[in-house]
Amino acid sequence: MPATTRRAARALAAAAVLVLASSCDGGDGGRKDAPGTSRPPASSATTPSDTSPSPSVSEPSSPVPAGTAPEDPEQAEQEIREAWRTFFDPASSSKDRREVVESGDGNELMIINLFTDPLGGKLRAEVTSVSYTSDLNADVAYTLTREDRQLDTRGPGASVLQDGTWKVALRTVCDLTRHAKDAFKAPACDQPTPSGP
Structure with a gap:
């Protein structure tokens, strides 16, 4: 019990x-x-959606200006200045000049004619500044002289990146023929260049 x-x-x-x-x-x-x-x-559950780390990851979309200048602007400017120096150097051969001009091989006769001309052969230039309009094109401000007399450049010249090398733009060489006595323009001068701005 x-x-x-x-x-x-x-x-x-x-x-x-x-x-x-x-x-x-x-x-x-x-x-x-x-x-x-x-x-x-x-x-x-609400915290992860509020912190949303994805916008800050996708936000660095600054590759936009990447197309406005070459990867190494200083190196490019060095190449551009050297190409211009070679082109106007009285000691340069026609082969040297041809190599530093855009499509120089196809326009060698114009280049030779320009620098064997009594007036064209006395042209000298000094690059004062380089600015990039794209990763393939640059505006080149320069002073142009003949026997220490400054000539009208009609604005900046140009350089283009062709086959991995910065060269004096063909359109600039075409424009220089007006400062010679009998230098002719190559037929390519009247055609728009694909690498031009």
Whole structure:
């Protein structure tokens, strides 16, 4: 009898604990757990979408100016200045000049004629500045002289990147023929050049 009473008392106590626990729970995992466990997942779910790291990753779209200048502008300017120096140097051969002019091989006769001309052969130029209009083209400001007398350049000359080398633009050489006595323009001077600006 006492054993049965003990068992009944235990069963009653267990039932009371269960009733108490479920009434405190309120059906959503208990008071302690409701704010602590069910809310943080909701806020942690919104946190990643709020921080959204993807815009800052796609934001560096500054490759836009990459097309406005060569990769190494200083090296390019050095090449441009050297090409112009070679072209106007009285010690340069026609082969030297041909190599530093855009499409020089096909226009060698004009180049030879320009520098064997009594006036054209005395042309000298000094590059004063280089600015890039693209990664393949540059405007070249220069002073043009003949026997120390400054001539009208009609604006900047040009250089183009051809076969990986910066050269004096053909259109600039074509324009220089007007400063000679009998230098002719090559037929290519009247055609738009694909590498021109």
